[in-house]
Amino acid sequence: xxxxxxxxxWEYKWHYAFAIASLLVSVCLDMLAPMLTMHIIDDVILGxxxxxxxxxLGGILIVGVGRCVFQYAKEYTFDKVGSSIGSDMRKNLxxxxxxxxxxxxxxxNTGELMARVKDDIDRIWNTLSYVSMLLLEVxxxxxxxxxxxxxxxxxxxxxxxxxxxxxxxxxxxxERHLGSVYEDISEENAVLNTVAEENxxxxxxxxxxxxxxxxxxxxxxxxxxxxxxxxxxxxxxVRYYPYLQIITKLLPMTILLLGGRLVIQETITxxxxxxxxEYSNNIVWPMEMLGWLSxxxxxxxxxxxxxxxxxxxxxxxxxxxxxxxxxxxxxGIEFSHVSFHKExxxxxxxxxxxxxxxxxxxxxxxxxxxxxxxxxxxxxxxxDATGGCIMLDGVDIRQLSLKQLRSSISxxxxxxxxxxxxxxxxxxxxxxxxxxxxxxxxxxRDAQASGFIEKMPDEYETVIGERGIxxxxxxxxxxxIARALAKHTPILIMDDSTSALDMETEHxxxxxxxxxxxxxxxxxAHRISAVRxxxxxxxxxxxxxxxxxxxxxxxxxxxxYYTTYVSQYGEPTAIKKGGAYDGN
Numbered sequence: 115x116x117x118x119x120x121x122x123x124w125e126y127k128w129h130y131a132f133a134i135a136s137l138l139v140s141v142c143l144d145m146l147a148p149m150l151t152m153h154i155i156d157d158v159i160l161g162x163x164x165x166x167x168x169x170x171l172g173g174i175l176i177v178g179v180g181r182c183v184f185q186y187a188k189e190y191t192f193d194k195v196g197s198s199i200g201s202d203m204r205k206n207l208x209x210x211x212x213x214x215x216x217x218x219x220x221x222x223n224t225g226e227l228m229a230r231v232k233d234d235i236d237r238i239w240n241t242l243s244y245v246s247m248l249l250l251e252v253x254x255x256x257x258x259x260x261x262x263x264x265x266x267x268x269x270x271x272x273x274x275x276x277x278x279x280x281x282x283x284x285x286x287x288x289e290r291h292l293g294s295v296y297e298d299i300s301e302e303n304a305v306l307n308t309v310a311e312e313n314x315x316x317x318x319x320x321x322x323x324x325x326x327x328x329x330x331x332x333x334x335x336x337x338x339x340x341x342x343x344x345x346x347x348x349x350x351x352v353r354y355y356p357y358l359q360i361i362t363k364l365l366p367m368t369i370l371l372l373g374g375r376l377v378i379q380e381t382i383t384x385x386x387x388x389x390x391x392e393y394s395n396n397i398v399w400p401m402e403m404l405g406w407l408s409x410x411x412x413x414x415x416x417x418x419x420x421x422x423x424x425x426x427x428x429x430x431x432x433x434x435x436x437x438x439x440x441x442x443x444x445x446g447i448e449f450s451h452v453s454f455h456k457e458x459x460x461x462x463x464x465x466x467x468x469x470x471x472x473x474x475x476x477x478x479x480x481x482x483x484x485x486x487x488x489x490x491x492x493x494x495x496x497x498d499a500t501g502g503c504i505m506l507d508g509v510d511i512r513q514l515s516l517k518q519l520r521s522s523i524s525x526x527x528x529x530x531x532x533x534x535x536x537x538x539x540x541x542x543x544x545x546x547x548x549x550x551x552x553x554x555x556x557x558x559r560d561a562q563a564s565g566f567i568e569k570m571p572d573e574y575e576t577v578i579g580e581r582g583i584x585x586x587x588x589x590x591x592x593x594x595i596a597r598a599l600a601k602h603t604p605i606l607i608m609d610d611s612t613s614a615l616d617m618e619t620e621h622x623x624x625x626x627x628x629x630x631x632x633x634x635x636x637x638x639a640h641r642i643s644a645v646r647x648x649x650x651x652x653x654x655x656x657x658x659x660x661x662x663x664x665x666x667x668x669x670x671x672x673x674x675y676y677t678t679y680v681s682q683y684g685e686p687t688a689i690k691k692g693g694a695y696d697g698n
Contacts, residue, residue, distance in 0.1 A: 119418060122199045123242070133191035134250060140184035141255050143177045145262055148392035150174050156385030188247065196243020204235045207421060215430040216496040217456065226304035230424055233303060234417035241414025249407055252400040259397045266386050266393075270373060274397050277365050281358055281401040285408045288354040295350060296416035299343045306336045362401050369394045431495050437515040443522045444472040445604035445634035446507045447493065453501030454488055462488050463657045466502070468650070472604070475627070475635040477645025479675065480654030486638045487528065489654075490607050493636075494520055524598035526611035528638075530590040537567055538574040541597050549600050557600035560626040562619045563592035588619070595623065606630065608637045608644070620644065642679050651675065 123130065150173050157163045158170065208231055256278060263271035313329050373387040382390075447470040454463040463485045470476045478486050492499050495511055504511050511519055532540050541557060542549045554574060558564040566589055570576040578585060585593070591611055598606060606627075620643060627635055628647070639645050646665040653661040653674050661673050668675035669686055679686065 119238075119242075122202060125202075126195045126198065129191055129195045133188050133195065133247070136184045136188040136191065137247070137251055138254060140181050140188060141251065141258055143180045143184065144255075144396070145258050145393075146177050147174060148262070148389040148396075150177070151392060152383075152385035152389035154385070155388050156383050160384065192243045192247040196239050196246075199242050200235055200239030203238060203421070204231060207231055207235065207424065210425060213429055214427055216491070217430050218427055224308065226308060227424075229300070229304040229307045230420055233307075234300065234420050237410075237413045237417040238421070241411060241417075245407055245410045245414065248403055249411070252403055252407065256397060256400050259393050263390060263393050266390055267376070267382055270369065270376065270382075270390060273368055273372070274365060274394055277361050278397070278401065281361055284354055284357050288350060288408050291350045291354075295343060295347045296412050299340070299347065300416050300420055302336065302340045302343055306333075306340050309333050309336050358401055365397070366391060366394050431498060431516070433515055434513050437518075438509050438513045439515065439518060440507055440509065443518070443604045444507050445522070445632075446470065446472045446505075447476075447605070447634060447636070448505040448508075449489070449502070450505065451502035452492065452499045452504060454485075454492055454497065454499050456497070461657060463492070463499075466659060468652055468659070468662070470634050470636065470650075472507075472634055473631050474650075475637065475648040477648035477651040478636065478638045478654065479640070479645060479651060479678065480660075484654040485657040486654055487609060488657075490525065490609055490636065490638065493605075493607075494523060494525070522603050523605045523607060524601040524603045525607040526591070526594050526598045526609060528610040530587075530594045530611075532578055532585075532590060532593060534578070536572075536575050536577050537570075537593060540578070540593060541574075541600050543597055553600050553602075554596075557596040558593075560599050560623075561592045561596035562622050563589070563596050566592075592619075599626070604632070605634045605636070608635070608639070610638050610640060617643065640678075642675075642682055 150170050154167070154170050158167050211227060211231070260271065260275060260278070263274060309332060313333065369391060370387075373382065373390055376382045377384055377387050449466050449468050452463060452466040453461060455461040466485075466489065468476065478489060480486050488497075491497050492504060493511070495516060498512065506514065506519065506522070533543070538551070538554055541554045551574075555564065558567055558574075567573060567576070595608075595611060598608075608627075620641075624644070624647065627637075635648075637645050637648060642665075645651050649664070650662060651665060651668055652659055653668070655674060661668055661671060661675055663671070669679060
């Protein structure tokens with residue numbers, strides 16, 4: 115659930131109250147200094163009353179010290195609150211993104227999300243601390259200065275009032291033009307992040323295909339676009355800011371000329387003119403800040419709009435209000451007439467029906483794009499079936515909590531993802547709080563990974579690079595298999611997870627899988643060797659079940675499975691034993 119910006123601010127209302135109170139005291143003390151200057155000129159210099167000079171100088175000292183104390187309290191509190199809100203917003207946004215369904219990530223770039231979580235939150239953070247503090251200070255400071263000026267001489271105070279109104283109109287016009295520019299800058303920043311992230315992550319692929327020049331050209335085109343948008347922003351700022359500068363330079367001079375005439379006419383005293391000049395100088399910096407504040411405030415507003423759009427995305431996969439809880443998950447799986455298609459796409463799976471008893475092994479084969487991985491994604495509820503239902507131990511998985519469903523499944527993914535951490539932590543990923551060193555080592559041995567791990571300098575504490583950089587494809591697969599085995603769940607899914615292994619290593623892992631009689635195993639593979647010992651093998655074609663049966667039964671049918679077998683091993687021997695083919 116999205117928290118509005120006002121809700122974050124309300125949570126820190128007392129901190130803001132203290133900061134604003136410190137701001138008010140600081141500004142009021144600042145406004146006392148010109149009054150003390152007026153008395154020094156009129157009463158001490160012109161009036162000759164030397165006796166009060168120590169008190170007036172002491173007052174100036176107290177004002178200076180007081181301003182330092184309250185300015186520090188104000189700035190520290192605003193910074194602390196802004197940092198806290200920024201941290202809370204980033205955490206909540208990250209939590210929300212983690213809760214979104216796979217369909218959201220299918221159409222959203224990683225670079226864009228990185229820009230939202232980092233850059234846009236930073237801009238809002240800046241708006242809620244430094245910018246908001248200065249905005250409040252500018253408003254209150256201006257009001258108090260104008261009050262003091264009108265109290266000294268109302269006709270003369272009309273001049274700075276007019277100057278303030280003109281400055282405000284200029285600032286509003288500048289903010290209006292900057293708003294649209296900031297939206298474009300934010301969008302292009304996300305694109306630039308995406309291009310940079312993809313190229314850095316895939317730098318080896320880029321080099322392998324000698325695409326450095328092309329990718330550099332692509333990056334430079336977006337970088338040029340980002341530069342042009344920032345120049346548009348600068349041009350808007352440069353167009354308006356000189357007007358503010360002219361006003362701030364002309365104001366004190368105008369006050370001095372007209373005020374000096376009033377002193378000559380003895381309408382005001384010289385001390386009043388001195389105080390008025392100090393007040394006019396005090397009103398200069400708020401006018402100069404209006405442009406900068408409009409600039410930063412526009413950036414904060416644009417960033418908040420981007421964040422709101424993320425929060426408007428709701429997860430497509432939701433839990434039942436009162437989910438069913440299974441006391442003990444045995445691992446029985448049933449697909450009943452399951453069909454599936456994504457938005458604006460053709461049907462990926464059609465009328466898929468099969469059962470896997472607890473402890474059994476199901477092999478799933480098929481050409482690329484046949485829908486093998488989609489079966490696994492539906493079982494994990496990364497997506498929901500658009501037809502039929504999927505049962506776990508006789509309960510529709512849509513009635514189970516996502517936590518219980520997904521924590522009951524260990525998966526070795528086709529695209530192995532390892533974190534930039536130690537091998538030990540990567541293997542523990544499934545259940546860090548429950549897995550000890552002995553389990554990590556056993557799982558690694560069972561996955562045929564202990565051999566190369568224990569040859570490394572730091573063994574299981576060796577830090578592997580991002581996405582497992584530095585390891586071979588087979589080594590990454592074996593660590594991923596160890597991670598799944600260490601989790602020890604009722605259901606184990608192998609998604610083409612031995613494709614990078616040699617036949618001997620694959621055979622040893624097959625022996626490990628046979629030693630898990632209580633674990634239901636779904637094995638997706640292109641190799642016959644990975645599924646030949648399964649209790650049932652399902653062959654998918656164009657999203658439908660084309661063939662099903664045991665290894666021998668499918669060879670006897672001489673269909674798709676038979677063709678795959680021949681392409682991998684050649685013709686099976688013609689000799690039959692008990693009515694079954696004796697495969698090679």
